[in-house]
Amino acid sequence: MLALLLVLVPTMLLAQTGPADCKKHAIDFIMVEGDVSLVSIEDGIRMDLKRLGITVTPRFLSKEDFNKAHETGDFHLSFSETWGAPYDPHSFASGWMTGDEGHYHAMANLEPPASREAIFDMIQDVLQESDHRERETKWKDIHNVLHQQAVMLPLWGKRVPTVMNNRLTGYQAGLQQFDYPLHRLQVLSGSTTVRISPGAQTGIFQSVGRLDPHTYRPNEFFANNWIYEGLVSYGEYGQILPALAQSYNVEPHTNGGQKYTFSLRKGVTFHGGIPWNCEAAKLNFDHVLVEPLLSADYHGWYGLPQQILEWSCEDSATFVVITKSVYYPFLQELSFIRPLRMLSPAAFVDKDPVTGNSCHAGWVDFTSLENDSSIICAGIKNISGTGPFMFRSRTSSTNADGDVVDDEVLFVRHDNYWGGASQVEELLVVRYDTAEQVKKALLDGLLDVVWGSGVLNAQDLIEIESNEETNNLSVFFSNDVQNVLLLLNSGKTPLNDITTRKTIIHAINKVRILETEMGGLERPVDNVFPLDAPYCDVELTPRWDYDIEKAMLINCPVQPELPNAKSKGQNSLTPGLSIGLGLLCVILVIFALILFRRSQKYKKQLTEMKNSEAESA
Incomplete structure (x- = not known):
């Protein structure tokens, strides 16, 4: 009976240990209101963290207020996602540097020797690396440094579903x-x-x-992609494929940049029958790259417009572009669905990009702050591409x-x-x-x-x-095209402490959440970027996976109940049972020693009695 009590008492005491024994934190989680699918994921994350004494308060915001919270860093946790191909990794990573979005603030307080500025310098450096193998090494370093800081938890890869009649x-x-x-x-x-x-x-x-091909919302990507094409297109694993240019050549230029020579595809016509040639290519570049439109508010949101120095026609089938410096994503960015897709010359209101630019007529007329040049947005006359x-x-x-x-x-x-x-x-x-x-x-x-x-x-x-x-219906899925992330803002207390960020990461059972809320259709990921994005197939350690024991070691002086511990061959009574059984073993050893000593004493007494009887005989 005593032995049984020695097992059960420690077991019950430790089984009752809960979040009160853990460091308590109160944080918020911002979300766009009305996003039902992500609400259920947030709910699962919130319940996981509650077990460790971390209280999460959801803040449901309008899209405008959500963007403002990202711009100012007014959040603890937030969902984010990479931009996917062909923007990953370089365009998405470059976007962190703008200072007006959540990733910039999430990287505010990194563990030395890393810093936000140092990572940004690494990104700027790799963009100008001309050697493929060196780029691979430099991107690997960026992935590893960022991973160690625990500011982005990869959740799952987004696959594009298709349901099709047979x-x-x-x-x-x-x-x-x-x-x-x-x-x-x-x-x-x-x-x-x-x-x-x-x-x-x-x-x-x-x-x-x-x-219209040269502006943005409300234009839909998929429809513009059916109608308009660019010089090149994006292939699997970041391959650059011919499109309206059937081939291209890249060579160093005397100015320190590069010269791209595009041999244009012959026999191509726009939808209205106008032939595709170098004059059409140059006209599109003239309108998109006119100086007042190169600010970050318009076409300057990505790197290519700032990198191009000049463009010209060598002949009707040869288009030449010269860059200011080496910029390795140049061809990748030419494959973007907007804004450098080709519009028929017959659809321009005016060939002059200043007096009648193809930018949407609803946009305000622009005056450049740098040189007082101005343009008039005239829109387009009709919808005509080569797609x-x-x-x-x-x-x-x-x-x-x-x-x-x-x-x-x-x-x-x-x-x-x-x-x-x-x-x-x-x-x-x-x-x-x-x-x-x-x-x-x-x-x-x-x-x-x-x-x-x-x-x-x-x-x-x-x-x-x-x-x-x-x-009669078939369901198909693409490979992962972009990854969904949980952003942990190191710029806001208590997430400025990396141990708190690691606690949160290890406490989230994303496998269970995805299985419960998404029926297992989406697969958990370990890297910020999809593995088939250029320079992103990198093995990262330690893995930011679900490890409740590790989370408790970081955050709790005494271990609380272990949720889902059966997956690790344990249950919620393991600590108490271990102590109780240990005490039982000690008692049994002591009892065995007592028995052994008594048996030795009885043996000695028996021997003495036998000797005494022998002497008497």
Whole structure:
């Protein structure tokens, strides 16, 4: 009975130990209001941290207020995500340096010898590295230094889902978030008109926007990508592939920069029949790169516009660009969907980029602060590129919020497309109000394709994929195109202490959260960037994985209940059982020694008695 008590008492005492024994922290978690999928993830993170005495208060903000909180560093925790191909890693990392977004503030208090400024210097240095092997080494150093600081916890990789009616085949995943290559599909049966509900910047599709190639929202990436093309395109693992330039050559220039010579593809025509040539390429560069538009508020948000020194035509099929310095992502940035995609010369209001620039007419007219040069934004006359689909028409209406939306947008194939005409003759983009309506249209056969994130939720995709009644539909996923991160702001107490950041990281069971909230469709990741992004396939140690014991060692003087400890071969009573069983073992050893000594005493007495009897005999 005594032995049993010695086991049970320590067990019960330690099993009752809880968050009161841990260091207590109170932090906030900012989120964009209405983002239902991320709310459930935040809830899982909040419950994990509560076990360690860390109280998390969610702050649901409008998109404007959320951006402001990032700009000012007014947060402890926040979701973020990389920009994906072709922006990762260089453009996303360069964006940290602007000073007006969350990553800048999250890196405010790094552990010496690392510092925010030192990491920024490393990024600037690698961008100007011309040797491929040296770039790989330098990026590896950046990944490792950043990883050690515990300011970004990689959560999961975002894969682009596609649900497709089986009357179509030939699915090929796009290579960036809004790349939907429907022109590669083959029609096995039925109409050559394909009806699609695409994932958009708004989640469920609302409008394709103005469809001008040289400006930004509300233009949708996927639609501009069907219509307009650039000199090069982005391939797997960061390969740069020919597009409107069939080849290119790079050589050093006497000014210390580089000379890029593009041999333009011949026989290409814009949608209106105008031929593609060097004059068209130069005209597009003239309008996009006019000086007042090079600020960070417009086209200066990425590196290429500031790197280009001059551009010219050697002949009708040879376009030359000279850069100010070595800038290795130059070709990668030429593959961006905007703003350097090629508009037909017939669509420009004015060939002069000053008196009639292709920038949206709704933009204000610009005056450069540096040299008082000014331009007039005139917009474009029509929608015309060289891509596989041409814009034909749209039907619009006004929704309940007073916004003009596109109910249907019709694209038709470009019969003279240089890459070969698509089997899809017409592409009809259809708007639905809700995900339930999209799903019903798929099941009823009224919709052929849903392509992109933010349309159907994880449970819908699981149901469609596993339900025998939906065997007329197939579900596909791309590889990870970008990674979702948890941002830990070292610029705000108590996260200025790296031990607190490590506690949070090791306390979050992201495998369980993803399985519970996303049905296992998304996979946990260990690196900030997708592994197939250029220079990002790096092994990082220590792994920032779920390790509740380690989190407690950091944050709790006495270990509390171990959530999910069975995965490590333990349970919540392990510490108490260990002590109780240890005491029992000590008692048993003492008892054995007593028995041994008594047996020796009895043996001696027995021997003496036998000797005495022998003498008497």
